[in-house]
Every structure is written in structure tokens, then in C-alpha cells.
Amino acid sequence: MTQVLLKGGRVVDPSAGLDAVLDILVVNGRIAAIGPDLAARETDAETIDCRDRLVLPGLIDTHAHVYQYVTGRFGLNADMCGVQSGVTTLVDQGGASCITMPGFRHFVAQPAATRVLAYMSAYLVGGLEGHYYPDLYRPDCLDAAATVKSALANADLVKGIKAHAEIGGFARWGLDVMKIAAKIGRDANLPLYIHFGQLWPKPEAGGLAVNPDSIFDQVVETLKPGDILAHPFSRHPGGFVEENGRLHPLVHEATARGLKVDVGHGSHFSFNTARIVLDSGVMPDTLGADMHGYNTTVPAPAGTPDSHPDEEHSFLGRSQFSLVSAMTSMLALGLPLDHVVRMVTSNAAKLAGMEDQIGTLQVGRGADISVLDDRRGRWVLEDNEGTKVVTDRMLTPLFCLRDGVRFNANSPSLPLAMAA
Known part of the structure; x- marks a missing residue:
């Protein structure tokens, strides 16, 4: 049995009406439980600290x-x-x-x-x-x-x-x-x-x-x-x-x-x-x-x-x-x-015609979960016209679980934030 416990993240799932600090327990690639202060069921479970992170459906x-x-x-x-x-x-x-x-x-x-x-x-x-x-x-x-x-x-x-x-x-x-x-x-x-x-x-x-x-x-x-x-x-x-x-x-x-x-x-x-x-x-x-x-x-x-x-x-x-x-x-x-x-x-x-399979966090479904950093500060965004906009919020991907398997966000195409 493989287990992953995502601890203390801000879980946001609009389709389920969720926006709260919660834990998510993943067992054998599926979401086994969502709630506060969950405990792993096995001693060898991987626990991931998600405090101050956004935890979203994949x-x-x-x-x-x-x-x-x-x-x-x-x-x-x-x-x-x-x-x-x-x-x-x-x-x-x-x-x-x-x-x-x-x-x-x-x-x-x-x-x-x-x-x-x-x-x-x-x-x-x-x-x-x-x-x-x-x-x-x-x-x-x-x-x-x-x-x-x-x-x-x-x-x-x-x-x-x-x-x-x-x-x-x-x-x-x-x-x-x-x-x-x-x-x-x-x-x-x-x-x-x-x-x-x-x-x-x-x-x-x-x-x-x-x-x-x-x-x-x-x-x-x-x-x-x-x-x-x-x-x-x-x-x-x-x-x-x-x-x-x-x-x-x-x-x-x-x-x-x-x-x-x-x-x-x-x-x-x-x-x-x-x-x-x-x-x-x-x-x-x-x-x-x-x-x-x-x-x-x-x-x-x-x-x-x-x-x-x-x-x-x-x-x-x-x-x-x-x-x-x-x-x-x-x-x-x-x-x-x-x-x-x-x-x-x-x-x-x-x-995609797959709302019964993906796009939400639901106990029993495959564990497709994305975890993002959610920072505050001042950054410059630029579009294809050269228009620049200053934002005070920057999201960046940290990792995701695809059917419970972890993949770190290390793509060479990920942007570097430009400070204002």
C-alpha cells in the first residue's frame, strides 16, 4: 500500500464548495480522505507539508x-x-x-x-x-x-x-x-x-x-x-x-x-x-x-x-x-x-466531457492534484503587445500528483517572475 498525505494546504475545489485549510490522504493512487488533521494509515506514508500552498484539483x-x-x-x-x-x-x-x-x-x-x-x-x-x-x-x-x-x-x-x-x-x-x-x-x-x-x-x-x-x-x-x-x-x-x-x-x-x-x-x-x-x-x-x-x-x-x-x-x-x-x-x-x-x-x-472523472477533489476518485505556491509582492506581467501590468500576486506550480504519483514542476518552459 502506498500513501501520500498532503498536510495543511489551502484546499480550493469550487465544484465541491471547498476553500479551507485541510489535509488530503491518498492511498494507492486514489483520494481516500479529505479533512482537518488527518493521520496516515501506515508508518511509511509520505507526508508533504503544504502549508501556505494552494492545493487544487489536477x-x-x-x-x-x-x-x-x-x-x-x-x-x-x-x-x-x-x-x-x-x-x-x-x-x-x-x-x-x-x-x-x-x-x-x-x-x-x-x-x-x-x-x-x-x-x-x-x-x-x-x-x-x-x-x-x-x-x-x-x-x-x-x-x-x-x-x-x-x-x-x-x-x-x-x-x-x-x-x-x-x-x-x-x-x-x-x-x-x-x-x-x-x-x-x-x-x-x-x-x-x-x-x-x-x-x-x-x-x-x-x-x-x-x-x-x-x-x-x-x-x-x-x-x-x-x-x-x-x-x-x-x-x-x-x-x-x-x-x-x-x-x-x-x-x-x-x-x-x-x-x-x-x-x-x-x-x-x-x-x-x-x-x-x-x-x-x-x-x-x-x-x-x-x-x-x-x-x-x-x-x-x-x-x-x-x-x-x-x-x-x-x-x-x-x-x-x-x-x-x-x-x-x-x-x-x-x-x-x-x-x-x-x-x-x-x-x-x-x-472535455469528463466531469465525472476529473476536475474535482472527491473521495474515491483518482488522485489528480496540483499544488501551487501563492506569493504576495510586486511583479511585472507583459503581454504580446508590450503592455505591462503590475500584480501583487504570483502563482507558481510546485508539484502535482497524477493518479497519486508525484511529479515536480521542473519544466524548462516555466517562467521566471520579473520583480516590479
Whole structure:
């Protein structure tokens, strides 16, 4: 019998109404007890002092890019983004396709210590180089029937479908790609995750004239309740904020219809845009780091492109960040801790259709637990526009338990805090 006793941490589990100093006893990889002043049942139990730490349900990153090597420089190592960053579950966004799903299962999901799930690409080629080659993403490069067949046959991994609503794509093909992607989502009975942004390079000639402010409402008309709108805090036109700097008038209607909002942080994140969206009363549901090889300091595979045509991906200088540092950004924007924790636990579990398995601390469940340092002081956060925000609270991952097995947060991609 193996036992781990987490002593005296601030246990925060919004789905269970928990926010108190408690102990958690883990026995044989499962949560055996939660309460004050628990004692180990065996003398050889490992006791971990969690005083002044946050003890949370295992964190779930809703926007990962971990089809390593197959997606060129874009895909990162799953465990680097996962358990080595204090995250127990990753949802890969659009790396695998109906053609490449067997390889994703065999070479990524199965060997990873992190739980790896997929929102499968609507496109036959998947996320090759993060859309570096836009001609691979035209309507002829989708096969709805094949994608639905693969999604249903891989239901343990495939929890949704990924598509893109981008200005370059609209200028080339209008709404055709989005209509096919929406059909895939309906036929597979899976949520569709929509990336708002730009498909690079945009056509210089021969494309349709596109009003960026018209994209949001056109896309929303194709979607069903439970589908996800990504990158609400992006500075790119064509999303939540119009070119006039105001919230798109249909955003509130979209969320009222049951569409969900995911903060894919990454290179798209803008504090200024976030302020507009939040001040307009829109609260995001989930949070993903959106780390990939063009915005994170990792060695690039030989022969891959030196840079990404999206200049936004280059602003961070291939810097370092993580899901937990994205949580710090949410706190700096004024979101309450309870909601930020929901974004990366219970709400994210619903996005994966696994709320009965992950995203909460419950006796009898597998022990997926993340432990974070929660410091007070003054630090500077910087976004992809160069906007700097001073925060008085900094979260950093210390370790996580994945089915009771401990992994220290030692990822080379974890950021170093910059003092104010």
C-alpha cells in the first residue's frame, strides 16, 4: 500500500464548495480522505507539508499543442507542458486529424505521464506547423465523413473538434470551411472549438473583401450550444472586440445561447482587449496556455521554419510561460480565485466531457492534484503587445500528483517572475 498525505494546504475545489485549510490522504493512487488533521494509515506514508500552498484539483489545460515532431516546430512535449508544469491533463487543440490520430494515440497519448486528450482537427492535415501553409486548409482539405468516423472510433481521446475562423481563410473561402467543421461537430455530437484570428499570410490579391467585424456573427450562426469561442482576449481583429474598440454586439447573445468562451492565452493575449471584454460583462469559462514551439523557449527540430508568419507569435521572444502563469494573468485582471480555479478544473472537465472523472477533489476518485505556491509582492506581467501590468500576486506550480504519483514542476518552459 502506498500513501501520500498532503498536510495543511489551502484546499480550493469550487465544484465541491471547498476553500479551507485541510489535509488530503491518498492511498494507492486514489483520494481516500479529505479533512482537518488527518493521520496516515501506515508508518511509511509520505507526508508533504503544504502549508501556505494552494492545493487544487489536477489542473486541466484546455489549449495545448503537443503533437510533438509531427506538427514540426509547433508541437511541444506533452509532459513538459503537463505534469512537469503542475498540470495533470492536456487537451491538444487541432494537432491530430482523422489521418494522424493513430500516431497521436501511440506516440503521444499512450507514453505520456500526463493525461492527454484531443480536440481533433477538422482538416485532413491537422495542425501542421500551426497553419504555416494556409493552402492546406481550404474546403477541399476537409472530409466530414472520415473525421466523424475517426472521432467516434477514438472517443476515449477525442473530446471535440477544432476549426479556425480567420480573416485569411474568410478572404479565400468565405464561410465554406466553417460550415463543414460545424457539420462535423453536429454529426459527431461533439463541441466545436473555434479559433478567432488570422490565417497567414493573408491574400494580397484575388481574395474576398472581408470586414473583420462581420466574421463573429457569421461564425456564431453556424454553431450549436456547447461550442467554444476561443481567444476572447486577442488583439487580432475579427473576434470579440470590433475595430472600433468595443465589444462585438453579438457576444452576449452568443453566450446566452449556450456558447462557451475559452481563453487561449499564448501569443494572442492582450491585457487591453481583456479589459474591454471583462468590463463589458463577459466572463470566460475556461483557460488554456496555448504554448507551442514558436512562442516558447525550446529547441526547434532541425529543418523547421525559423519564424512564424504571424508576427504575434514572435513578440514574446520565444519566452517562457505556462498554464499557471496564465492563471496569474487572470488574477491580475481582477478575476476571483474561485473562478480562475473553476476555469482550469471543473469547467475544463466539462469541456472535455469528463466531469465525472476529473476536475474535482472527491473521495474515491483518482488522485489528480496540483499544488501551487501563492506569493504576495510586486511583479511585472507583459503581454504580446508590450503592455505591462503590475500584480501583487504570483502563482507558481510546485508539484502535482497524477493518479497519486508525484511529479515536480521542473519544466524548462516555466517562467521566471520579473520583480516590479
